[in-house]
Amino acid sequence: MSSLYEIVDPGVRLFLGHEAPERIYSQAKWNEGPVYFPASRSLVWSDIPNDRLLRYDELTGAVGILRQPSGHANGNTTDRTGRLITCEHGGRRVIRTEIDGSVTVLADLHDGRRLNSPNDVVVKSDGTVWFSDPTYGIDGDYFGNKAEREQSGSHVYRYDPVSGRLQAVITTMQQPNGLAFSPDESRLYVVDSARTDGPDKPAHIRCFDIGADGGAEDRGVVVEASVGLFDGIRVDDEERIWAGTGEGVHVYSRDGDLLGKIITGGIIINLCFGGPKRNSLYMCSATDVLRVPVRARGINIYRGAETGHE
Numbered sequence: 092m093s094s095l096y097e098i099v100d101p102g103v104r105l106f107l108g109h110e111a112p113e114r115i116y117s118q119a120k121w122n123e124g125p126v127y128f129p130a131s132r133s134l135v136w137s138d139i140p141n142d143r144l145l146r147y148d149e150l151t152g153a154v155g156i157l158r159q160p161s162g163h164a165n166g167n168t169t170d171r172t173g174r175l176i177t178c179e180h181g182g183r184r185v186i187r188t189e190i191d192g193s194v195t196v197l198a199d200l201h202d203g204r205r206l207n208s209p210n211d212v213v214v215k216s217d218g219t220v221w222f223s224d225p226t227y228g229i230d231g232d233y234f235g236n237k238a239e240r241e242q243s244g245s246h247v248y249r250y251d252p253v254s255g256r257l258q259a260v261i262t263t264m265q266q267p268n269g270l271a272f273s274p275d276e277s278r279l280y281v282v283d284s285a286r287t288d289g290p291d292k293p294a295h296i297r298c299f300d301i302g303a304d305g306g307a308e309d310r311g312v313v314v315e316a317s318v319g320l321f322d323g324i325r326v327d328d329e330e331r332i333w334a335g336t337g338e339g340v341h342v343y344s345r346d347g348d349l350l351g352k353i354i355t356g357g358i359i360i361n362l363c364f365g366g367p368k369r370n371s372l373y374m375c376s377a378t379d380v381l382r383v384p385v386r387a388r389g390i391n392i393y394r395g396a397e398t399g400h401e
């Protein structure tokens with residue numbers, strides 16, 4: 092385990108060093124979309140080919156099925172009141188699970204045509220829902236249902252639950268995938284994972300400045316993937332970018348400098364911070380979910396939410 096952690100910048104303390112990742116689940120086909128719920132000390136994530144949402148109880152260690160079929164769910168997140176928001180490859184939509192358990196469709200059509208297959212999602216503190224819409228869920232029958240693309244491209248969308256408006260805010264990427272806001276929400280980091288479609292295609296993270304009007308201005312590539320490609324990313328409360336890669340997790344500064352690595356020995360597809368202090372890193376490999384305590388903290392997306400302000 093001596094090569095488990097790679098410290099590139101010794102001035103930045105990211106890892107505890109002595110802790111090896113703990114396997115909390117190993118029975119999946121392809122894990123993605125982890126989201127942590129502090130109030131119930133639980134992790135929810137998607138096992139896409141098995142068409143189910145799973146839930147891990149952090150106190151008992153038990154894993155059970157939360158929803159099956161799940162519409163080949165992929166990315167999950169919560170809004171600031173703790174409601175689960177889910178991207179469905181099969182349903183080709185983004186849904187919200189209400190407090191009473193009913194499901195509300197937030198987005199399924201753009202310009203009257205079906206979305207490709209929403210992949211990953213994040214909620215801004217103003218309540219707007221931002222999600223990526225690459226074609227992975229309609230390219231074949233393993234991660235969804237093979238179908239024709241109806242949109243002109245693969246975009247990042249912004250859904251405003253107040254007006255009901257769905258807007259394509261980033262239309263210049265090939266296969267947008269994981270996305271995460273900076274702590275102050277002035278920047279949005281978005282993965283392009285189009286390398287899946289050919290060796291000359293993008294495998295990088297881009298940064299966009301987010302305007303007060305919700306517009307996104309491309310600030311260019313932050314970092315190119317050096318091992319495999321990127322899928323899911325998370326930003327910690329010091330704006331370091333934690334990214335799944337072909338060999339584990341890479342941690343970058345906001346300027347794209349590599350700070351450190353967790354070498355798990357295989358791909359990490361998606362990840363999220365959890366635990367009562369937001370300093371547990373949950374990592375999804377294809378079949379396993381791993382967890383390790385780190386010296387970073389995830390962003391507290393619930394800050395201010397107790398006022399009821401939305």
Ligand code: MG
Nearest residue numbers: 210211268322
């Ligand atoms: Mg993804």
